[in-house]
Amino acid sequence: MSGLRERKKRQTYEAISEAAIALFLEKGFDRVSVAEVAAAADVSKPTLFRYFPAKEDLVLHRFADHREEAARVVRARPDGVGPLDALHRHFRDGLARRDPVTGLSDEPDVLAFHQLLYGTPSLVARLYAYQGASERALADALGGGVRARLAAGQIVAVQRILAEQNWRRIEAGEAADAVEADAVSAADLAFRQLAEGLSL
Structure with missing residues (x-):
């Protein structure tokens, strides 16, 4: 029951x-x-x-299931795969799937939703609160402590910046297929910089 x-x-x-x-x-x-x-x-x-x-939660609930996604990826990674490599692969997989969370989706309903979200200051503010929850969950998955919190903050920020960059280009009229190669290159660059600075 x-x-x-x-x-x-x-x-x-x-x-x-x-x-x-x-x-x-x-x-x-x-x-x-x-x-x-x-x-x-x-x-x-x-x-x-x-x-x-x-x-605001009436809109942001679509992100609720993603709040612990990074933490789940880290915890479920195969033996021998580092946390950052697992997150990098997951983000690239999301780009290939046109996951709206990566910003690389030109589906009309997704584009309309993102315009609503990023065009409403109170929703953007609430989104940052959701991302704060993502950081805390990821920090716990990375072992907790100040170093883990710092790493989680940088990782979540990078994912947000990548997604916003993709969405801005699509909002300007580019097709997802035309943006994909640059989106993958940007993700590779971002995660490489994280790896060099974070040693995860």
């Missing part, structure tokens, strides 16, 4: 967020009230806030 309950909760969570994002894309984040989102999703405001503590 608990499995069914969890599935229903997840469905409600997704339905609320999808209704919210559709409204935000149509009208703009700041022009849509939480009450409008609740009405569109056919839930009460208290129910909405049980699932999403802040209005």
